[in-house]
Amino acid sequence: MPGQVPLRDWEDQEKMNVEINVYGWQGQHAYARLHLPKDANFENARLAGMLMCFDFKHTKPWLCEFCGEPSRETQLQSVPYVWFPICRLPIYMHHVCDMDKPSCQAALKAAHDRINEEHFGLMGPHPPPMSKPPGEVYPLAASCANCKTDASARGDMKKCGGCKMTRYCGASCQKADWPRHKVACKRIRLVQFEGFSSGT
Template identity: 40%
Template sequence: MSELILNVFTYGPNEKRVEIEMQPTIPENLRGNIPKMQEWAKNLIMVSCWDMKHTNNWLCEICSKLSRETKVQMASRIHFAQPRITLYIHHLCEAGTNPCHQIIVNQGVMMGAVARGGIPDRGLTEDQYIPKPDGVEYPLAASCCGCKDDNTAKRGVKMSRCGGCKLSRYYSTKCQSDDWKRHKKICKYVKSVKWVNWD
């Protein structure tokens, strides 16, 4: 097939989530080359991470504190006749050794065991967590997708969604305009967005 079906499930507390379907076109020179398709998909996911993070007033899935970080789990079936990848993005207050992060990691281990029919992992998969550099604080997930200023995440601050993808949120037209060069590459791939348990 010429398109990758990328299903994304992004989770917050109290069973809040957003379900996103993206359908990027697989470059013709990569079709049939599984390792190269996998690398292309990984790069695409990295480029689109801001668009999936800065979408709503996200709180930590576990403790309901403000979310700054995410834990991403991926199920790749890029080798299927219809290539597919499913991402599970968990909003967290903090990753690393934080208890909230550990709960999500443990849930992933249990889900993996269920998917393997109870067969132990035997170390064939690894946690893809990349440690945060010292002194770095990631922007709040509730902040603007463009400027990422924590002040835009405050209660009562008006945000607007991209009219194309209906996903990414911006504080101002300037923020959206400044981010357009990056965002437009992702915006065109978004086919559906469904908000679940948001009032």
Template identity: 35%
Template structure:
């Protein structure tokens, strides 16, 4: 339910669904089993600032910025491999759906964790899925492309949330005890990340895994 007071606007009903795979998943389409497809569903409840509350355009811009700020936690939440192949996931592609006129305002984000988001076969699969969705709904999903610098190898999603080093991929990670989302290779990394993570941790309401 939306909450309001003199200093704050309503809360945003934000659902993020991230899709990827595990290193042990079959390389063919049998990995896509409908409700059993490997994913995490996360409910967030950030408070909409008064300065944008009631203005649909500003609320949507704020929601986009808020989602981008949550992506460290989402990306590094597990030992993710690419949604469509067995390479490590290093990049993401997001679809943004919003209903800002509702009470409370609602946003759903579909995150596709991929090996590459520029010209790869896997990225083309995402685009094919988007076209199929557009044909069914009559409206193409709104995209939130992540920044991409040609030639740069981005950190693996399987790495530590703070240091993002590939050397941490095979380490036993600890999770934030409150949100059960952010993963760290050491106590030092968790402590160093707390000033950034605490805001996102506070607005995390539920984490549901479809993994086994």
């Protein structure tokens, strides 16, 4: 069972070991590893991990995992291995263009069901998409993590020097976002990107 494999080299017996896998179009993939305090309350742990996922959205010019359009939304899934002797919280993050697009929503459910089966059903059923106000448009994944404007989604974005992950359009935006970003930044142990050109 995935939650019971032996302690891996990056894991800490005294911490909650969080691994976030992020998926986009045709091989776009990233994973990050971090530690959180052990918390017997799964909901608290899940919320902490999911709040950090904002930083993983604004990292690359992600495309929808299911159709290849620019990504604006994400779906997060987590598996509660928090009660095991080695405390783990795997999180899966899927980049989606628009949750209201029926074909992408169906493909997302299929992805959820496949991952859930690999984890023996611990994730539970696929949740319905969250409702959003008519006409609501979320920021591009490629945009600056602070100002979040479409105009900021350029090829010359600068990565945070600490986590080497979250991107900003300039120093002023990075400074303005630091009070929020520092929580995730200081916990990241490893970030790896696959399926992107060297210039992105």
